Amino acid sequence: MMRKFSPVFILSVIVSFLFIIWGSIPDFLLPKWNLDNVTLFLHGFIIEKFGWFYLLTATFFLIFSIGLIFSKYGSIKLGPENSKPEYSNLTWFAMLFSAGMGIGLVFWGVAEPMYHYSAPPIGEGLTDDSAKLALRYAFFHWGLHPWGIYAVIALALAYFTFRKEENGVVSNILRPLFGDRVDGKLGIIINFIAVFATVFGVATSLGLGAIQISGGFSYLIPGIENNFTTQLIIIVIVTLLFMLSAQTGLNRGIKYLSNINVILAISLLIFLLFAGPTNFIMDLFTTTLGSYIQNLPSMSFRMTPFHTDNTWVQDWTIFYWAWWIAWAPFVGTFIARVSKGRTIREFIIGVLAVPTIFGALWFSVFGGSSIFLEHFNNEPILEIMNEKGMEVALFAVLEKYPLARVTSGLAILLISTFFITSADSATFVLGMQTTNGNLNPSSSIKFIWGIIQSGAAAILLYTGGLEALQRASIIAALPFAVIMILTVFSLVKSLQNENIVQYKVVQKEKD
Template identity: 65%
Template structure:
């Protein structure tokens, strides 16, 4: 294979070793199986360094806001006369599908219900518990994760399209370390990025297969067995391989736009057939609570309350680590489709549009779920406990008109999100392991596609998705340090650019 870097071989070897480790039965190595070892490491990191994840994620948000209001906002991610390659709807659809697609569908009803029954702190009334539940759902899927994505995507786009560097994570640190990034240190950074990408995406594919199986079970009464989930993974793998063959400007582009349209249709249907007034009131008041309480939530730890500390470790700190683990994949993909936008336009779009959409999504699905529990006595939490988290969405849809049709639409949506996430990941992994090639070799993409699907299938079969997710989050710790260095590198590069040529406001054509 031409253009393949040593990052490809090292990353592939590590991925295969982890898969082999993951399929070893727990009885064979009770103290050294993947799930046990990674759980111990993750527990140590979350307990001892939870404050680090919290401060780091908040620092990225502050940095993103600074870029919007600073003089650096006029810098173009490309040459000065470059125009955006994709219109706003297509651009939004592509970054959104890659960043949170399956997760939003999976957790849209489930997370608010979970927080409603187990709030982050003691609440006096049921209504307050409901408000806090939705507020923290906004928090976990709002400004912070997208600030993390924006930071790394901005760096990649700037150094690749404006400075002509390869589209690699290591390239973003050249202002700090120079040619050292072309050697072993740069290779190590890129391998960490590939590791986090492979296992983060594979876990999401496994979760997606579980939820698609749950939807099929609801529609057909066909049991959501491991065999069905294996078939789903095989079928979707074939579909996203076909999508990958069509390239970025066809497969991912059209599917991403389809994702947004189907998601909006599903959301609007539930909004207008459900408790519309309740949902919109809930959305409005929670949006205000989220914004007004954002500083307090951003720095909230619980040093005097072990129960609250456990909740934060299990949700907020876990999420921040998870988003950091996803940052190499999502950031590289967003960078690839954002050429020609100014820094201000880019950061504002990446922060605001997905955050508002996510807030509305959680209000509609989470609000409907909470309304069913509070006003109709439907115990969705117990159904989730018995049938799995993936059942929450279909339990909600079951209580509204055209439930079978809407469930089918939801299954289609999850499937298209599944395809675009996997397709995007194979594209990004191909770039990372071919020295930043903007059009990676198809053989490389196919290999990474099979590794992703194989990883998801094997560990789903062995019940090891939790271990895989934990392994990805462990990779987030060193990558958080890399992200901090990237921020310092961006500031140094921007200052140098401002010194060499004053930054003038540029009129944009839309």
């Protein structure tokens, strides 16, 4: 039976199970070497020594992606020249958006702008300026940079899988650099790193989802406590649901759930836009979008070398860039899988522009509404956040508008469907990456990965809650960031060779 499992699958499953067992060991048995202490040390070391690296690499990926739009390679198709897109633009956007943002957007939509409003990276909190800055940095953290990261790995995977007819595993996109060595031990290591980053990137998102669903229920229903037991019950229930969805395949479960996600998200967005301070929200959206574009270069390179006690950049920007990089093999593989037949230019414009604009509108509506309530109406949104946690911020805002019970229930449903879609997509991607690029991994493989990623999320919540989830992402992202840099050079080399071949064909036809 073991023969049908690839070396990457065996290695990844063993390491993942050892991690879960390690996290389950009580602290008194491993006082110095328990999971929480070790991840705390590694996180501190990486932030201190490599924080700048995350900042530079994320910006490098964005610049590279934008450059490809205007390059001579933009017209190259991700597949044979006669291939057509497999999904409509609307379904394609729904699927990449659900996989790429999902739970995080709902979790941080209110919490992040409110946090920056009260404790901004520059200047005093609770002012007009800090309110403007709060929205601008929310745009920054959820805008072009994350989608630039996703675009690089997704484009490379789609290009080598559908254009060059390679197996859809991460190691094969480095073939132009390393040749046939990617078929041996080097390839196993590369694919293991991609799987490792995926497991902990997705575990972070699933943990956030469990925290917020638990927070929502505890806020709305007296008697339900927002604690690890409630979160564990939620993880178990949602795990069963996404495992059922995973058995239906890409064109049913994930496709339908992605469309449901977008419908629910847009419904909630439109309701709050018109139930809330509409003019204020749209004015804020317009002015912040301009401010974001204007300040994008300076924000992209902002560190605080002369304020060593200021950890804002590390706690927010560097965490986000690491989280997006950790998510990149998962989201990239999934976006690549659903993007066959599109040109490079069409692909990058779609991946960068549409989610960025929608994310900006989302933060303007939810973050803008919460800031308006606190800044102008003196509603204690911050006080509720500080007392009950950031996970209840969304529900505290919805409570101030009509149909609060309905919209809060809709929000919990949205988080749940995002949870299911993210986990469902991740089982597909992990299955694909550990079965030599099989575009339709077996149900048993997806089942094993479903159990592992839910177990990892539960263990991280158990050992340290939200902070442990954030630490795991930053640690997992570092080795994969190096692979992504190599991916850029590999992709450029292959595109240059393709351009030379096309030039020779044209010359031959002229002759």
